[in-house]
Amino acid sequence: MKNDRHAKILELIEQYPIDRQEDLLEHLNDAGFSVTQATVSRDIRQLHLVKAAVGGGKYRYVSSASAKGARHSQGRFETIFRESVLKADWAGCTVMVRCYPGMASAACELFDSMQWDCDVIGTLSGDDTFLALMRTPEAAQAICAELQQYITRH
Structure with missing residues (x-):
């Protein structure tokens, strides 16, 4: 049942x-x-x-x-990510993604569900921000640059 x-x-x-x-x-x-x-x-x-x-x-x-048990489609990721995320930035091996209040968990879950070419070690989500820990600063810079294409300027 x-x-x-x-x-x-x-x-x-x-x-x-x-x-x-x-x-x-x-x-x-x-x-x-x-x-x-x-x-x-x-x-x-x-x-x-x-x-x-x-x-x-x-x-x-x-x-x-x-x-x-399945990955999100690219289109679904783009749509939800564009509506949830305000900006992304990086420092060292960490990527910071700022979201609308209450949306970081959903955006982080979507981020986690995607296949990235960079070395993502893990993520941590709060209410309006999530962090992604990358293996190298170069990977952090690369993923941040890739995320920029999904962020709508508000």
């Missing part, structure tokens, strides 16, 4: 721009799943769903790479 519900949730968030747990609960009930708010909240955590900006000041739930 839980696996069926999780599959339905992933299907629903792909099909509809769901941005609130209450909306997801309603869609699940319409699909024949009798669940509570607490169950939906737990499912969101277990599926590692994150809210991502989709433009026009709107957000929606998206599944993380670890939830689906």
Whole structure:
């Protein structure tokens, strides 16, 4: 039952721009799943769903790479990254990516899901900033330059 519900949730968030747990609960009930708010909240955590900006000041739930076992498409990365990130800079082996408040986790998850030609050691996300630790300063400079193409000037 839980696996069926999780599959339905992933299907629903792909099909509809769901941005609130209450909306997801309603869609699940319409699909024949009798669940509570607490169950939906737990499912969101277990599926590692994150809210991502989709433009026009709107957000929606998206599944993380670890939830689906697949990488995000380049187009999806570009769209969400452009709507979430304000700027990127580097110093030494560290890349700093500044985001809109509350968006760093989603942007960092997308960054982690992409295949980069540089040596990314790991990332750390906060509310409005995430950091990427690179193996060399040259790798930090290269990834920062690559990220610049996805950043919309605000």
